[in-house]
Structure formats: structure tokens, C-alpha cells
Amino acid sequence: MSERKVLNKYFPPDFDPSLIPRRRQPKNSQQVVRLMAPFSMRCNTCGEYIYKGKKFNARKETVEGEDYYGIKIFRFYIKCTLCSAEITFKTDPKNTDYAAEHGASRNFEPWREEKAVEEEDRLAKLEEEENNPMKALENRTVDSKREMDILDALQDIRARNARNERIGQSVDLLERLHMEEIETEEDRERKRAEEEDEKLVREVFAKVPASSASSSSSASSSGDGIGKLSPDVITVKRKAGEQEPDVQSLLPDSARALLSVASSIGAPAPKRKKTEGKSMLGIKVKGKAKVIT
Numbered sequence: 001m002s003e004r005k006v007l008n009k010y011f012p013p014d015f016d017p018s019l020i021p022r023r024r025q026p027k028n029s030q031q032v033v034r035l036m037a038p039f040s041m042r043c044n045t046c047g048e049y050i051y052k053g054k055k056f057n058a059r060k061e062t063v064e065g066e067d068y069y070g071i072k073i074f075r076f077y078i079k080c081t082l083c084s085a086e087i088t089f090k091t092d093p094k095n096t097d098y099a100a101e102h103g104a105s106r107n108f109e110p111w112r113e114e115k116a117v118e119e120e121d122r123l124a125k126l127e128e129e130e131n132n133p134m135k136a137l138e139n140r141t142v143d144s145k146r147e148m149d150i151l152d153a154l155q156d157i158r159a160r161n162a163r164n165e166r167i168g169q170s171v172d173l174l175e176r177l178h179m180e181e182i183e184t185e186e187d188r189e190r191k192r193a194e195e196e197d198e199k200l201v202r203e204v205f206a207k208v209p210a211s212s213a214s215s216s217s218s219a220s221s222s223g224d225g226i227g228k229l230s231p232d233v234i235t236v237k238r239k240a241g242e243q244e245p246d247v248q249s250l251l252p253d254s255a256r257a258l259l260s261v262a263s264s265i266g267a268p269a270p271k272r273k274k275t276e277g278k279s280m281l282g283i284k285v286k287g288k289a290k291v292i293t
Helices: 110-131 133-204 210-224 253-265
Strands: 031-036 041-043 055-068 071-079 086-092 097-102 104-106 205-209 233-237
Touching: 041 086, 097 104, 110 133
Parallel strands: none
Antiparallel strands: 031 055, 041 104, 055 071, 071 086, 086 097, 205 233
């Protein structure tokens, strides 16, 4: 069974490709191509409108005896969609467009007419200036006046844009200054609040020298028998006026009573050594007798 998709074909050893006869074609043969209508047109036979972009199976051929600076011109044959009449058009390299040739007329296109009218007016103006020098001077005066008006309008536009830009920069500057003022006000408020907090802390808390608290701390330190170093300054609460309060005056009555009792008791009595239980019971232990050898 042979392959469905054949990639290689068999050539016999005695195959000679030069013996294959070549097909003779006419020099200007037509080719079938698929194209779209390059412009909107109307059939001259039935009046059917063919819009731009409609697809056709067309025949293409090279126009003999016509070219544009060595560029070939091609002719296309299509059929009307309603009456099947033959319509032909060809390329126009001069205007980079297509030109209707037979069987249909191109629909009116205002932009094409405007260009044609402008070109005609320009040619007529040049011809008139060549024949009439005063008319040429008059046209030059009108042109110079028009150019001055255009320059004045352009200068006004530039001045307006510059003014708007300056206004925009001034507005930005004012906004920036306003933001800086707001930031400085916020910093000032924050600093004022911190100063008020520090003042309140100084009013509520006060620092008392440690010498006034040495008498109260001696009792507790003597009980342990180990002297602890007290700080030089003690921070106390509830500052009374301008005078520094005493530590004992800030303590409640019960704490002061306990401190006074502890100071009056003094140091505890030394502990006696615990004797052995045998001596307490009256038992005497004699030494071992020496053995004489």
C-alpha cells in the first residue's frame, strides 16, 4: 500500500528532464487573480452600484505600449454583480491610484475634485502673473500680509501659552508655600505639646537627694547584714511647692509606724551554737586505751 502523503517520487535511471516538452504560452497572457474593487463605481449597463472593497475574481494583463517612467501599467477585467457586464480599470502610477476605463463610471469623490480645482487655480494664477506684472505685485502683497497675520496670531498664541505657564507655576509655588506653612505649623504645635508635657512631668515628679532617705533605708539594710549602694538621686511623685519633700513625709502612716518599730528593735541577738545531743543526755565518751606491745 502506497503512502497517502508522498514526499519522494521515483525517477527511473534513464530519466532525462530535457526531453519534457515545454508549454508554449502567449507573451501577454492573462492571469486570474483575486482582488477587491479599488474604488466605488456604477455599472453603465444596468446602473448597479459596486462599493469599494467588494471582492472579484479578475483577469489581469499588462498594458502594451503604456508605462510611466518604466513602471508597468496593469489592466483588470471584472464582471458586474447584477448583469455580468464586463468592467475594466487600470493602474495609474502617476497619481498612485486606479482609473476606470470601460463599462463603469467612478462615483463622485469631493476630495478629488478639490485637489483638481486647487491645481487649476494655481496654474491660472501663475499664467496671469506672467502676463500682468501689477497683478503679480498685488498677489505678493496679499501673500505677505497673510503671512504677517499668521505670524501675529502665532505670537499671540505663544504669549498666551507663556502666560498660562507662568500662572500655573505661580499657583504651584503658592501651593508649595502653603504646604510648607502647614508643615511648620504642625512642627510648632508638636513642639509646644512636647514642652507642655515636659513641664507637666516636672511639676508632677521631683528628684530628691538620697541623703534624706538614708535613715529610712538603714533599718532594712542592717537586717540583711549587706550594705547596698543607694543612688545619688531619687525620683519621687507629687512635688509640694518649691521645696523638695522628704521621703518619709510621702509615705503613709502605717509604713512610717513599721519603719519606727524596726529602728527601735535594733539588731537581733546572736544565735547560740547548737550542742550535741550526747552531751545534753549526760553521756561521756571515753578515749580508747592504748595497747602496749
